[in-house]
Amino acid sequence: MITLSGIQKNYQMGDQTVQALRGVDLHIARNELVAFIGASGSGKSTLMNIVGCLDRPSAGTYQLNGRDVATMDSDELALVRNAEIGFIFQSFHLLPRATALDNVAQPLIYRGVGYKERNRMAMEALDHVGLSSRMHHKPNELSGGQRQRVAIARALVGKPSILLADEPTGNLDSSTSLEILALIKEVHRAGQTVVMVTHEPEIAEQCHRVVRLHDGRVLSDVRNVHQDPHTQVVDDEQQRHAELGE
Numbered sequence: 001m002i003t004l005s006g007i008q009k010n011y012q013m014g015d016q017t018v019q020a021l022r023g024v025d026l027h028i029a030r031n032e033l034v035a036f037i038g039a040s041g042s043g044k045s046t047l048m049n050i051v052g053c054l055d056r057p058s059a060g061t062y063q064l065n066g067r068d069v070a071t072m073d074s075d076e077l078a079l080v081r082n083a084e085i086g087f088i089f090q091s092f093h094l095l096p097r098a099t100a101l102d103n104v105a106q107p108l109i110y111r112g113v114g115y116k117e118r119n120r121m122a123m124e125a126l127d128h129v130g131l132s133s134r135m136h137h138k139p140n141e142l143s144g145g146q147r148q149r150v151a152i153a154r155a156l157v158g159k160p161s162i163l164l165a166d167e168p169t170g171n172l173d174s175s176t177s178l179e180i181l182a183l184i185k186e187v188h189r190a191g192q193t194v195v196m197v198t199h200e201p202e203i204a205e206q207c208h209r210v211v212r213l214h215d216g217r218v219l220s221d222v223r224n225v226h227q228d229p230h231t232q233v234v235d236d237e238q239q240r241h242a243e244l245g246e
Contacts (some may be wrong), residue, residue: 001028001064001161003062007047007059008058011218013065014072020043020046024216028193033148034209036213037200042214045166053085065161075160085160086163088155089153090166094154095139096139100197103150104122104125104126104150105121107158108157122141131149134146139147144171148172163184163187163195169200181206205224
């Protein structure tokens with residue numbers, strides 16, 4: 001689904017060139033739950049922006065669902081962002097004067113979906129995140145956790161192939177963070193590919209795969225055996241045999 005080869009990203013800061021990414025190679029398959037983790041300045045957010053087609057690499061190639069992103073013009077990239085990628089942000093990015101329903105329906109306007117159909121789809125998405133009773137409330141009438149649920153519903157309403165979550169629990173208390181993380185994992189179990197950026201090890205540990213970045217490079221790429229569903233199947237089978245005395 002996502003294949004990055006030799007990805008570099010340079011920024012010009014006055015007379016200096018800052019290398020945010022220094023040759024990243026990465027492959028993410030369909031239905032993976034992956035965390036990008038690293039300290040501030042490690043390159044994780046820059047990498048997320050490139051994966052989300054919000055920015056272009058300075059060098060290297062990015063294949064998204066078999067298509068070379070470098071060959072796409074601005075209109076094609078906008079279409080990809082709207083149709084194939086759902087975004088969740090730390091600060092929610094909700095329209096303050098719009099209801100939860102209107103916020104969730106917004107991406108569908110740019111697809112040309114009719115009023116009745118996009119409202120139906122938005123109501124279905126809000127119901128999926130447990131907020132159907134709050135659909136007519138505006139963001140300032142919702143808690144932080146509820147606002148993030150609205151943001152998740154908005155990200156999922158168009159049935160994207162990839163869900164990108166940038167510090168999705170960063171503005172939430174620990175209890176609400178666990179609720180949002182549980183919801184993201186539920187979405188993943190339903191078949192969604194999820195890539196999450198975080199600086200919190202305890203959040204990354206909930207993912208099946210942890211990609212650690214340092215100074216613009218992949219420092220490690222480790223599968224979490226405690227969270228990997230394939231590993232769990234093996235563990236469950238071994239437990240069953242042990243209980244039967246086999």
